[in-house]
Amino acid sequence: MTLRVLLADDEHLIRGALAALLALEEDLVVVAEAATGPEALAMARAHAPDVAVLDLQMPGADGVSVATTLRAELPGCRTMIVTSHGRPGHLKRALAAGVRGFVPKTVSAQRLAEIIRTVHAGNRYVDPELAADAISAGDSPLTAREAEVLEFAADGAPVAEIAERAALSQGTVRNYLSSAVSKLGAENRHAAVRIARERGWV
Amino acid sequence: MTLRVLLADDEHLIRGALAALLALEEDLVVVAEAATGPEALAMARAHAPDVAVLDLQMPGADGVSVATTLRAELPGCRTMIVTSHGRPGHLKRALAAGVRGFVPKTVSAQRLAEIIRTVHAGNRYVDPELAADAISAGDSPLTAREAEVLEFAADGAPVAEIAERAALSQGTVRNYLSSAVSKLGAENRHAAVRIARERGWV
DNA sequence: CCCGGCTTCTGACATTTGTCATGTACGTCG
């Protein structure tokens, strides 16, 4: 009884190397590979794998949104995320999307294989260090609107533009930004964006 | 006559997988692995490899600074950079540091092996797409001071702080920021920072 | 039902910015 795996990562080098390493495991077989979010979805539909191993950052659609779609379309397919830069908020979003495994790329291949089996068995696995980060970072103190406005401010747009895009008055936008900045203990909104990014709250 | 390779990448998964794939090549042997910049240097000193394959982003010291040191200490050792997010400026800095190969992680393992051989033979290899990006992005239009001030502004610090850290008057800082912003065609300095980052000019 | 929190707005104010004109000093290059 082999365990069928889908591998999605935009870095060809990594993906190929990973596939080779997983192929060494007796009970695992990589049935499909994908380099982008949409491609991963198409491959999953075509091959119905047991476990989908997704990179967090991919062109098209990120790992979490792929996982969400997969959860709806292929309930029998377990999903897990592998990532280089694990920000706490991503972990939260991933778990909310029904992802059962979340590991950094710093783990070894044997460990990854074990985790794939764990996930397939219906259990969950979250990297202890990432979990600790997520717990210590805690929940976002920002309200929904504050987060939304901060997101619009992320690329350095002036208040007028943010107001237009968020369909709010400029005064309201400034109030939200102001409260977000004070909640995050930042110097100004740009620093606030940076902090929220680090914590994965945007 | 085997070709001795040093592999440095902070992601254990990638590094191990890569080592396994390169081991399949008859003429290549991975003599050392490292997860950080300083570790890479120590390993290089201990094993004197023919080619050092360095990740651009590593804890401690990045690939380019490792390459610079290596160039001085072990002139016989060729260096090459492998990276996920290749920004044009990095390529320039890398070439200036005497790096002979610069490839994204999207290449296949066979290709990487070929490139390692190319580099060892004394030739250079730069990924065509990255090269095109670098050429189209061109040289930084910023003067040394403009770039310096922009860098201090990178984390969203207010002008007063930048002025202090750069030992300039606030007016001067604003002038530099202003000219940088107009040179980059940005809305404001924060957008300018983003653009300069993308182009690898910071 | 009333209180508190979230959302939304307005208006006013201080501070921080971006921009411009203008000036000095120091190199280099013709």
Next chain:
DNA sequence: CGACGTACATGACAAATGTCAGAAGCCGGG
């Protein structure tokens, strides 16, 4: 030498931003 570009500064003004007070509506919990 004189012109030119770069580095650095000042001062002044307009625009953007940050902060505060106040006020209205909505919703959920006690």
